[in-house]
Amino acid sequence: MVPEEKWPVLLGHEQVLIWLRMLDDLGRAPRTLDAYTRGLAEFLSACDRDGVDPLTATRADIAGYVRELRQRPSRRGGNVVALDSGAGLANATIQQRLVPVRLFYDFLVEEGLRQANPVGRGRHTPNRGRGGSERGLVPRLRTLPWIPSDDQWNAILLVTSKERIRNRLMLALGYDAALRREELCSLRTDDLDPAHRTLRVRAETTKNRRERVVPYSAPTGVLLSQYLAHRATLSRARGPLFLSESRRNPGQPLTLWTWSKVVHRIAQDAGVPGFSTHTTRHLCLTDLARMGWELHAIATFAGHRNTDSTLDYIHLSGRDLADKLSRGMKHIHAWRVEHLTAADTGLAP
Missing domain, CATH: 1.10.150.130 (Tyrosine recombinase, N-terminal domain)
Structure with missing residues (x-):
């Protein structure tokens, strides 16, 4: 009501x-x-x-x-x-x-x-x-999603390495599978397929109500095995994957707000205040673009209805663009020098 x-x-x-x-x-x-x-x-x-x-x-x-x-x-x-x-x-x-x-x-x-x-x-x-x-009534500003630099990411990893196994696994899954906060916190034990290292993101937990199956990496699989053994000490019942370990409500499902507080604390301790529960999703999709994934494949992985939404998440950093420009200019420079040399010697390239 x-x-x-x-x-x-x-x-x-x-x-x-x-x-x-x-x-x-x-x-x-x-x-x-x-x-x-x-x-x-x-x-x-x-x-x-x-x-x-x-x-x-x-x-x-x-x-x-x-x-x-x-x-x-x-x-x-x-x-x-x-x-x-x-x-x-x-x-x-x-x-x-x-x-x-x-x-x-x-x-x-x-x-x-x-x-x-x-x-x-x-x-x-x-x-x-x-x-x-x-x-529209109010012009919509299109800003690029923020992603951490390599140094900032390493600072996050250093702080996270001292966290309990649950928090380390949640950050790893959030990045590996490009999960939204609600998708991550709503995972259940029967959503996992350790044999194939995949997890099911149920339709009712997604933003657009579309179910998808996404993979996770072998290192994350090791963390998952360790966490499941730890989780058994809190509850042996099937249900929500991530459980609270506080004194007030041990064994209860972890809430969205608690996870946000955990990530905020990690960000503050790492000196990276811009880091949030959504940053791992931004970073994963950007890394997939850096690896050369096609736009439609990234959209499917992210669970977007169309590629316009994907383009809002994916962006190459200024350093990436500078590197591309540098490599392109070297190729053009070599091509021009080759032609100039051939013209000087009277030989065709």
Whole structure:
């Protein structure tokens, strides 16, 4: 059920509650429902504060809400060091805040309670790129995913080597199989196939509800064997693979938040604050691209519906591009010198 107790602002907006309960009845993922609820509660609070009826809100009212998000004090401080940092929420965060608002107005339009969606999805702009482009209410900034340098990765590995076997295995699997945080924490003992060194990522744990089977390396297989022996001391029952070892709830399934805290602590101890639970996925997909994997193969491995999503994750570092340029220039240089020498001697190359 929708937690009205947690978000009392919802109680005064019947249509919002109807929509959220409908999503709950349709089986939307709990985390998705919670994110939508939180986003709408924030929007409704802004409407109540400004005296705006959300059912009749105009595009100008939505723009005012966006302005408030852009000017909201950031936890990162007031010094603007990048386009989407400093005062105000990051561009990606603003996009996330607008998603449930846009979807709610889609519902109102479908129910005949509104004629148009004030948020919208942008307008088609012909002759811009291949097949045109979409310009939304707030321009979407495309930034490259961050991946650690070799020195930063080695610092992470040094700290991780002192961690308990569970944490070392989770980082290894997160990298080997390019797993998202929820996919990793939701693994069960019967998802593993040690004989073939593969694991099944169940559809209900994935972002796009598509199941896939991915391999893991032999060294990770050794860690897995060691962890399974250790896990048997906590619980011999089949079920969630990764268990809590805290005094408060030993043997219980490890939560997403606990894993995030573990990775955050490792990152701080290693002096690499940018490292997160998603970094291993970024790094794995980038390494596959470096090894020459085809884009479609990487998309299948990552569980993406199309290669456009894969391109957002894969990028070569400046050093990689510099190396490619250097190798290419050496080849061109040798080719030109060969021709110049042949011209000087009167010989064809």
